Amino acid sequence: MAASREDILNTIESYVKSVAGGTVDDVLALYAPGATVEDPVGTDPRTTEESIREFYGIIEPLEQTAELGVVKIAAGTAAFNFSLTTHLGEQKVEISVIDVMTFDDDAKITSMKAIWGPEDMVTR
Amino acid sequence: MAASREDILNTIESYVKSVAGGTVDDVLALYAPGATVEDPVGTDPRTTEESIREFYGIIEPLEQTAELGVVKIAAGTAAFNFSLTTHLGEQKVEISVIDVMTFDDDAKITSMKAIWGPEDMVTR
Numbered sequence: 001m002a003a004s005r006e007d008i009l010n011t012i013e014s015y016v017k018s019v020a021g022g023t024v025d026d027v028l029a030l031y032a033p034g035a036t037v038e039d040p041v042g043t044d045p046r047t048t049e050e051s052i053r054e055f056y057g058i059i060e061p062l063e064q065t066a067e068l069g070v071v072k073i074a075a076g077t078a079a080f081n082f083s084l085t086t087h088l089g090e091q092k093v094e095i096s097v098i099d100v101m102t103f104d105d106d107a108k109i110t111s112m113k114a115i116w117g118p119e120d121m122v123t124r
Numbered sequence: 125m126a127a128s129r130e131d132i133l134n135t136i137e138s139y140v141k142s143v144a145g146g147t148v149d150d151v152l153a154l155y156a157p158g159a160t161v162e163d164p165v166g167t168d169p170r171t172t173e174e175s176i177r178e179f180y181g182i183i184e185p186l187e188q189t190a191e192l193g194v195v196k197i198a199a200g201t202a203a204f205n206f207s208l209t210t211h212l213g214e215q216k217v218e219i220s221v222i223d224v225m226t227f228d229d230d231a232k233i234t235s236m237k238a239i240w241g242p243e244d245m246v247t248r
Contacts (some may be wrong), residue, residue, distance in 0.1 A: 005241060042199025057146040070194060070205045072222040073241040075166025079203055079222035079239045081194045098196040098203035100224055100239075115203045115224075117129060 005073050012071060015109070016082050020066035023058045028063035032108035039114035040097075063087040069096075076103050092124045129197050131231035136195060139233070140206050144190035148180045156232035163238035164221075187211040193220075200227050216248045 003011075011030055018026035028049070037052050038045040046052050069081035082094040097116035104110050127135075135154055140149035152173070162169040163178050170176050193205035207220040221240035228234050 005243070040198040041201045043137050058165075070220075070222065072220075072241070072244060074164040074239045074241050077165045077237075077239055081196075081205065081222075081225060096194070096196075098194065098205075098222065100203060108152060113201075115198045116203055117196070119129070 002058060002076050003103050003105055003107035007051070008078055010061050011103065011107045011109065012101070013068065016066045016068045017120050019056070019059070020025075020064040020084060024053055024060050027056045028053060030109055032104045032106070032110045035109055036111045037067055039112065040117070041113050041115050045079065047052070053074060059086075093121065094124060095121045125227055125229060126200050127227050127231035132197050132202055132227050133195065135227065135233065136202060136204055136225070137192065140190045140192045142181070143183070144188040144208060148177055148184050151180045152177060154233055156228045156230070156234045159233055160235045163213075163236065164241070165237050165239050183210075201225070202227070217245065219245045219247060234242045 015027065015030050017061045018030065031052065035052065036047050037055060039055070046055055064087065065085050067083045069083065071078065071080040077100070079098055079100045080094065081098050083094055086093045095116065097114045097120060100113045100115065101109050102111045139151065139154050142154065155176065157173075159176065160169045160171050161179060162181070170179055184244065188211065189209045191207045195202065195204040201224070203222055204248065205220065205222050205225045207218055210217045219240065221238045221244060224237045225233050226235045
């Protein structure tokens with residue numbers, strides 16, 4: 001049976017929280033085996049657990065906060081806007097993206113595509 | 125050469141405006157030949173001009189206003205949140221969606237997928 005809207009929403013909320021303040025393992029636990037990550041869209045998709053682990057490993061040690069914006073869900077697909085702020089001493093780097101994800105029946109992420117460009121990254 | 129961010133943004137703004145207040149021809153002029161429309165995601169994609177024309181024809185006679193929200197663009201792909209309000213006498217029906225679109229080199233839409241569910245439609 002397809003994942004419910006509620007289960008998908010739970011995964012999204014856990015994802016945003018884990019990306020900002022969790023470990024790579026926390027993030028990877030939300031992904032299904034064989035999942036793909038394309039961030040940003042137009043770059044080579046990461047298709048192995050090793051390469052996805054490497055991707056999230058880069059941001060794991062950073063001090064970050066995240067905010068979830070608009071979320072839309074339809075039939076095992078979701079799109080949502082979220083902002084990730086990295087705190088570098090006095091400076092903040094904020095990136096705001098729309099992620100498009102697909103989910104399996106257990107609400108695990110089977111694919112993630114992040115849509116954003118250079119203009120969506122702001123230093124304050 | 126791939127369409128620029130500015131050209132894609134122009135198409136999106138024209139799309140939102142045309143869906144709300146334009147004709148079916150206005151909307152269709154923004155699509156590339158062979159484009160597909162899946163609205164909402166999970167339904168059978170419309171793959172012919174005739175079926176896409178039928179889709180927009182349903183809302184053409186309605187009195188509607190639209191508002192564009194968050195827009196993200198990357199490499200010929202865009203995702204954006206928009207709200208479409210239908211004015212039915214005293215009543216308003218508002219639907220808020222995230223559309224994911226791909227574009228050809230002329231910034232014409234090659235595919236549109238709308239992500240939304242029943243909870244994204246509100247009567248006021």
